[in-house]
Amino acid sequence: MTxxxxxxxxxxxxxIPMSATSFTVPFDPERPDLTAxxxxxxxxxxxVFNSGDGELFNRLYLDDSVSNFSxxxxxxxxxxxxxxxxxxxxxxxxxxxxxxxxxxxxxxxGVEYSIDTTGPDGEPVLLEGVCTDVLRxxxxxxxxxxxxxxxxxxxxxxx
Amino acid sequence: MSEIVAELENHTAxxxxxxxxxxxxTVEKFYTADAVAVWExxxxxxxxxxxxxQREFLEAGPRMAAKPRQVFVTGExxxxxxxxxxxxTGADGTTDHLAGVGVDVLTRGEDGVWRYAIDDPYxxxx
Numbered sequence: 001m002t003x004x005x006x007x008x009x010x011x012x013x014x015x016i017p018m019s020a021t022s023f024t025v026p027f028d029p030e031r032p033d034l035t036a037x038x039x040x041x042x043x044x045x046x047x048v049f050n051s052g053d054g055e056l057f058n059r060l061y062l063d064d065s066v067s068n069f070s071x072x073x074x075x076x077x078x079x080x081x082x083x084x085x086x087x088x089x090x091x092x093x094x095x096x097x098x099x100x101x102x103x104x105x106x107x108x109x110g111v112e113y114s115i116d117t118t119g120p121d122g123e124p125v126l127l128e129g130v131c132t133d134v135l136r137x138x139x140x141x142x143x144x145x146x147x148x149x150x151x152x153x154x155x156x157x158x159x
Numbered sequence: 160m161s162e163i164v165a166e167l168e169n170h171t172a173x174x175x176x177x178x179x180x181x182x183x184x185t186v187e188k189f190y191t192a193d194a195v196a197v198w199e200x201x202x203x204x205x206x207x208x209x210x211x212x213q214r215e216f217l218e219a220g221p222r223m224a225a226k227p228r229q230v231f232v233t234g235e236x237x238x239x240x241x242x243x244x245x246x247x248t249g250a251d252g253t254t255d256h257l258a259g260v261g262v263d264v265l266t267r268g269e270d271g272v273w274r275y276a277i278d279d280p281y282x283x284x285x
Contacts, residue, residue, distance in 0.1 A: 066233045073231060101203050103276040104193040106236060108264050110282070132282065134238050134264050146236045149229075151283065 023047045032059040033142035034135060038100040038109060041135070041143070049093040054084030061145045062136060068149045091117035098130070105137035106146075113150070129153045164230045167237055167265065170273050171227050178223045183214050189275055191266060196278040222246045228260070235267040240283065260284070 025043045027033075034041040048057050058080045066073045070082045095113040115127040129152035136146040170189075177185040187210065190196075195205045196213070204212055225243040241261040248254045262282025265273045 062233065064233045066231050068231070075233065099201075101195045101197065101277050101279065103195040103205065103264070104191060104266075106264055106266055106276045108262065108277045108279060108282075130284075132238065132262055134236060136234075136236055146233055147231045147238045149231065149238060149240075 022051070029056055029059060031142070032144065034060060034145065035143055036102070036107075036137075038097050041109065042095055042097050042111065046093050046095055049087065050090070052087050052090035054082075054087040055080065057087055058083050062138070065144070065146045066148075067145075068147075086117075089118050091115050095131075107135040107143070109133040109135065126154060127152060163232050163237075167230050167232070167239060167273060168227050170265070171225050171239070171241060174275075175223050175225050178217065178221060181217045181220060183217050186213060186217065190278070191268070191274045191276045194274070194276050194278065196275075196280075197282070198278075198280060200281045219247050219249075222248075225261075237265040237267075237273065239263040239265065243280065 023044075025040055025047060027044050027048065034044055045060065048060060051057070061067060061079065064075055065079070066075050067079050067082070068074075069086070074082055093113060093115050095111045098110040098112055099108075100110070101108045109132070111131050111133065113127075113129060113131055117125050117127065119125045129150050131148060131150040133145060133149075134147040135143050137143050174186070174189050177189065190209075193205060194209065195203045196209050197203045198212060198216070223243065223245045225241050227239050227241050229238075229240040231238045239261075241263060243259060243261055245257040246254050247257070259281045260283040261278070261280045263275055263279070264277040266276045267273050
């Protein structure tokens with residue numbers, strides 16, 4: 001699966017970061033929004049993850065959100081540091097939504113994921129499992145990640 | 160943070176008490192107005208459908224036990240992973256034993272009360 005699209009060319013004077021130009025889904029790094037649409041949520045998540053830009057990926061999360069991606073609950077600067085380190089080698093994420101429930105301004109999404117990455121000695125490592133994501137709607141109507149909780153079948157992110 | 164976790168674990172314990180008392184009015188107070196419950200896998204219920212199912216389920220006299228396995232809290236949002244069992248004894252004396260690992264999303268209202276927004280009792284395989 002490829003998530004790269006042909007670069008678009010924003011008009012002069014309206015430059016947006018290069019990393020944002022390769023997305024095939026509507027995504028504004030200055031005003032990140034996973035949207036209320038489950039398929040768009042998943043596609044944004046995949047494409048931003050696969051950009052390898054941990055700072056950009058961190059913008060999909062609320063400031064005080066909790067990510068268990070590392071195997072322990074991380075928030076704030078610790079979460080950002082982990083994302084930058086983990087995404088630096090440009091691992092490739094594939095994910096498909098298994099279920100999605102929305103109740104007012106909160107949503108629960110289940111996904112099956114696989115991540116192709118590299119180990120400390122450069123060897124290929126495959127991480128696979130299921131992940132529970134909780135999204136919240138912000139006061140200005142955007143949807144962002146509040147809590148993620150992967151349960152790995154293989155790989156580093158254990159139950 | 161640990162105080163909130165304790166509060167949420169207590170929330171589960173009080174919910175179980177209300178279920179075991181068959182007290183629909185109290186159980187209903189544990190849910191947000193637009194809560195979604197998935198008591199049958201793949202069949203999310205909300206609004207009056209959820210309330211009707213809850214009421215009928217309690218009339219069958221379920222006996223529930225539940226123990227939170229993990230609690231994650233951020234701001235006004237919480238995710239709880241809960242091991243639970245429910246026994247329901249039918250009129251013929253036979254008992255149905257239900258068990259699962261629930262995935263519960265709770266939100267804290269403006270009144271400071273945590274309530275279930277999404278109740279997915281079979282949300283995790285094991």
